[in-house]
Amino acid sequence: MKYIDIENWKRKEHFKFFYKMDYPQYNICTDLDITNFLSFTQKEKLSFYYSMIYAVTHIANESENFRYRIRDGKVVLHDVIHPSFTEMNDDVSDDLFKMVTVDLIEPIADFVEEAQKESQDQKIYFDPKKLIGRDDLIYITCIPWISFTHLSHTISLKKDDAVPRISWGKYYNEGDKILLPFSVQVHHALADGIHVGQYIERLQSYLDNIGMSQSVNDRGNMVVRPIEERDNKTIAALIRKVFDEFNAPKKDTVYDDPQTDMLFQAFTDSRAEYWVVESDNKILGGCGFYPTKGLPELCAEIVKFYLSDESRGKGTGSYLLNMIQDRAAKAGYTHLYIESFDEFKHAVALYEKNGFRHLNNRLGDSGHYATTIHMLKEL
Template sequence: MEFIDLATWKRKEHFEFFHRMDYPQFNICANIDVTNFLNFVRTKQISFYYAMIYAATYAANQIIDFRYRIRENKLILHDKLHPSFTDLNDNETDLFKLVTVEMKDDLLEFVKYAEAESNNQQNYFNLEKLAGRDDLIYITCIPWISFTHLSHTISLNKNDSVPKISWGKYFSENNKILLPFSVQVNHALMDGVHIGRYFSYLQDYINRKKE
């Protein structure tokens, strides 16, 4: 982690412009092609959800703009981001838990590790793992709906700068399997071009997973 000098940061004017807003968040939804990736996870007999968590976090780590955070009106840059994701606690209550894990270098290792961590977590919110941390990506999934738009609950804190990533129910179209995918970020830190770059990194990564 390092502190960034706002006075000399290339985005200084954009930061100041959007940081004045009461609600500087914006959200973009688009479909991604998961045809190859779905075949990959089925061949490996692993969870599509945990594999997508890895892919989503991997792509975010490749883009410096996703690693910036606003902390007490100061700008910091993290070296690495880690996923904090929702998971259904059981099928009887329909209540979810929030699971925070460390990012791994290998997808298969991560899937095994994340699934074990989720299964072992008994409480809904492990606040000790969240305390004082903003080196995270918040991730959730709504696998019952192929949505076209999504908004997140948020405190009206203009320093809230942890990206929020979601996806819905995949569907077939023109011989492809498409997944509705949502990215919500703080506009003081990035623009649409950076979200577009994220989608490109993500699509490229999941396209390469064919075996």
């Protein structure tokens, strides 16, 4: 944990503006698609409730804005936040709930086991030893009896109350999807709508992609999420390591492209997306699409598609490529273009398998004039 220097903080003006409000907390409700996640928990024989607690807390820890707290008007940033959740007692004659607080541990299966044990062992409604004086928490509750469209929380009218509240209701079927009513409440001095939106987007990606090519009990947790600024250095190093590994050309390629070191900034364009794949908080690769200058109308380029050696041959590349094609189509593109090298023969074979056809000439002006293979696919 560390204290934030508010006077030199980029949120200084926003913090001071919202902190003076009488009620600075706000709530956003939406639906999450849990079709894949529910299937995953059933397959792995994991409690859906504890698994969901893990998921929302795990993703909350990826956002600085969800880890900020306020103490006597000062802002602190926690290294890790932990779940404190409600649960009904085992005694069916008792309609009162208890508040259970546990540490977030990895991976998901271990957390589920520990949360279940803590809940069973706790015989009192509220354990003050685990609650008093702590703000490194995220409050979680579930209302499994109803599917809500709006939710408000009890809250003390204290401007320093900055612990996020996360809730969900009864899931329901809509077409071939299973949807979960979901609510997020945060302190506006610490988190804006964009941060809640990013949180929900990352959480949805986690729910969509967990178990995509592996079992929780053998290969850990894998998630595909939008790139964050903190990923820049890791992704750039991974890309250049692949070039070194295959002895691919470096001049006039992504290797010496300055944009490679600032991918997060490059993909703030609303017409572009870049996604990273990680397992147990380790980045394994990434892929994106971008409206490269000079390409035909409604054509985007698949860019910066590289995976670490440990993640190849496990279906990760195929999954990423299919996902990027689907997202590009949803973004309105009708064609995808890609450039590569003879040295990346396995990647080229993947493109061919997915319907990309070879071109005699390059398209657009990526600036990567050393590329030797140019391919196009109609979506």
